[in-house]
Amino acid sequence: MTLxxxxxxxxxxxxxxxxxxxxxxxxxxxxxxxxxxxxSFMDAQLLDSTGFLELVQFLEETYGIKVEDEEMMPDNLDxxxxxxxxxxxxxxx
Numbered sequence: 001m002t003l004x005x006x007x008x009x010x011x012x013x014x015x016x017x018x019x020x021x022x023x024x025x026x027x028x029x030x031x032x033x034x035x036x037x038x039x040s041f042m043d044a045q046l047l048d049s050t051g052f053l054e055l056v057q058f059l060e061e062t063y064g065i066k067v068e069d070e071e072m073m074p075d076n077l078d079x080x081x082x083x084x085x086x087x088x089x090x091x092x093x
Contacts, residue, residue: 010063010091012084019083022058027051037080052077059083065090 041047076086
């Protein structure tokens with residue numbers, strides 16, 4: 001998926017698929033570890049604090065959004081469901 005197509009199609013299901021692939025490729029070293037869309041990245045030990053910063057950079061570059069410091073909280077970034085809702089809200093603004 002190219003950056004342009006990701007930005008154009010930021011439906012929740014597409015965001016979840018794209019972010020899941022990003023996590024698999026960059027943090028799970030390509031292994032297909034199963035986790036639910038609502039599973040906490042921290043509780044499942046998928047991301048640490050540095051991983052969250054990398055995820056934020058990925059979201060900004062992929063979806064053309066700016067994540068403000070005060071938006072870097074679990075409600076926005078700690079699961080696939082939360083990330084999909086967050087990206088949708090940011091792009092609608």
